[in-house]
Amino acid sequence: KQRNEIHKSQSQRNATMTRAIAIATRLEVTGAYRSLASFPTSSSPRRLAASPSVDAPQQRRRCSHSILLNRPTNKYRHFNNLSRRFASSSPSNHQHYDVIIAGGGAVGSVLARLLLDDGFGTGKGGCHNRRPLKVALLEQRSSPPSLENLKSQPKRTPHPRAYALSPTSLSYLGPSVLQSLVKSNKCGVYDSMQIWEHDGPAQLHFNGEDLEGAVEDGRLADLNHYLNENNNNNAATDNNSSIPTKRRPWLGAVVEDAPLVSSLWDELKNDDRIDLLDNLQIKSIQAPSPSEMGNIKPPPPVQLSFIRSNNEDEEDESTTTTLSANLLVAADGANSLVRRTAGNFPMMTRSYGRKAVTCTVELESSMAQTAFQRFLPHGPIALLPVWNSQDGKDEKSGPIYANVVWSTTPSEADHLLSLSPEEFTSALNHHLRLGPNVNPSLLSDSNNIPFFSNIAKEMDSLLRTANTALTMGTWTESPSRNYFRVPPKSVGVVSPILGFDLTMSHVTTSGVGSKGQYGGYTSPRVALVGDAAHTMHPMAGQGLNLGMDDVHSLSNLIKEAVDSGMDVGETSLFLDRYNDERLLKGWGMVGGVHGLHELFGCSGSVPGSVADGTYDGGKGSSAGGLQSLIGYGRSLGMNVINGLPLVRRALAELAAGATPKGFR
DSSP: OHHHHHHHHHHHHHHHHHHHHHHHHHHHHHHHHHHHHTSOOSSOOOOSSOOOOOOHHHHHHTTOOOSSOOOOOOTTHHHHHHHHHHHHHOSOSEEEEEEEEEOOSHHHHHHHHHHTOTTOOSSTTOOTTOOOOOEEEEOSSOOOOOHHHHHHSSSOOOOSOEEEEOHHHHHHTOHHHHHHHHHTTOEEEESEEEEEESSSSOEEEEEGGGGHHHHHTTSSOOHHHHHHHHHHHTTTTOSOOOOOOOOSOOSEEEEEHHHHHHHHHHHHHTOTTEEEEOSEEEEEEEOOOGGGTTSSSOOOOEEEEEEEOSSSSOOOTTOEEEEEEEEEEEOSOTTOHHHHHSSOOOEEEEEEEEEEEEEEEEESSOOTTEEEEEEETTEEEEEEEOOOOSSOSOGGGSOEEEEEEEEEOHHHHHHHHTSOHHHHHHHHHHHHSOOOOOOOOSSOTTOOOHHHHHHHHHHHHHHHHHHHHHHHHHHHHOHHHHSOOOOOOEEEEOSOOEEEEEEEEEEOEEEEETTEEEETTEETTEEEOGGGTEEOOGGGSOHHHHHHHHHHHHHHHHHHHHHTTSOTTSSSHHHHHHHHHHHHHHHHHHHHHHHHHHHHTOSOOOOSOTTTSOOOTTOSTTOOHHHHHHHHHHHHHHHHHHHOHHHHHHHHHHHHTOOOTTOO
16 A cells, blocks of 8 residues: 555656646747747748738738637747748758648649648647648649639630539638639539439439438538628628528539639748748659568658659759658549659549540530539430639629530540531430430340230339339429439530540559558558549539548548657558558548449440431340349339438438448
């Protein structure tokens, strides 16, 4: 008993001593930086990328990052300015960063924004005293123009390169970015979606009401409500906002690539915690090998060398800059240089045997904030709302535009690309504006085997009756939401018609060695995000959304490492957690979309051309009995999902990125 009391008193003294040392160290560091701040610098601060001058109100607003939480500005702003000044004025051509992001597109820019977001924390309420991160964003092309410059350009139409973003992905953009996109009328918001097939009566109808439960539980951000509140707060300074007043939650929004990236860079340029490096070409990457992980000594930082140019055509070979970082993130697309150069990242790649054709069309009437998708035998065709008139929220004040994404076989895609705009518009209206159909007969007329023919006919009649009953049941349950809406008529093509091959790819693991698992999303001090790690069919619109989930997961783990007093690449602890989480979710999403592609492609080979009117919508005689049976089952499944609110809402929440119940 006496020994226990002595041991207890010693433990208390040790704990008191530890707290005292920590307080003294913190006071000493703070005093050192205050004394350093009083010294004059030998040269003026040098920014690595030019930033536009901002006024005081903009300076005060630029740190309001979180979509759901309004946090105070960074307490370490003075520390940031001081450390940045010394790093920039150093004569050395080598700088060290916490994180270097290779790729300044949508995914890389969102990751940079999330890393600088002080409102996010790993615990409840976030970490307000987190050490400021030093981040560099590298882009091979020139920096994008500001959103104001895009708005001031001569009258233009939406570019077909656009993304369908879920509410969760939109929340990762932050309030200021989302606010600027909506006020600039660069978001094609939709709160309703209609899906139907070519060879059956089934339909799927989703709308914002399916997400109300997730919004009320706090598992999904209500962007419409948030933006309306901010619009009311800023009504004194902006009376011409085009923010919609409808209270129903969004299913998503279609955002053009150029305004999205420009708005993100506008915010990053106003934050002095990040260096934006454009017009560069990476020359070499030196990353630690897997054998250097798991040792007592942390692996060395990753080294990256590049050259810069004044424009995209002329490079200065004489000046090579070398950077080092605790973590290098590959956000440089499907043909990632970082993935091919640093680490061991085996890829599984499979062609869908399909090609996508995309363009922007002008419509005769409004889409009523609805996205349309019809499944044809060779692939789906989608009509998505985009931004419309540039001068207000009244759609009648200007033309109405929409994006078309048509997936089909390579031969048919090449034929579509060869059509004139008038011929393409005619083919689009013919095949998109057709409504649901009856199921084709299970048996051909040539089947004369009495016994099997009678059984098949009875099964055919049973399935037809059940499917028709389910379809009619959804009409009586909720006629206002389940009736078929004919998509608006297209009156012309207003953009180039583009085509690209569709492939499925995902990083894989190559086995387990003495130092752990190789491959996947991570390698020592290197991590993959976005298309650098996976690509998929665009039918579900989840490609960029999966990349947004990557950067959100990685940013949280980086901040958790910093809060723990470590860098994220010091051990395999944090990167292994990121790898395990993303492998599970990535393969689940990619595999699910691939399964939908195979399921809706089981309609048999269909003769004819989509251009000359001989394309028969899947009712040709070449469709086999098994394929027709699969079509019956698919149609029944769609009707069951549409008729069961719980299942329909669960699918809507999954597509919107809502947190599952019980995982908050």
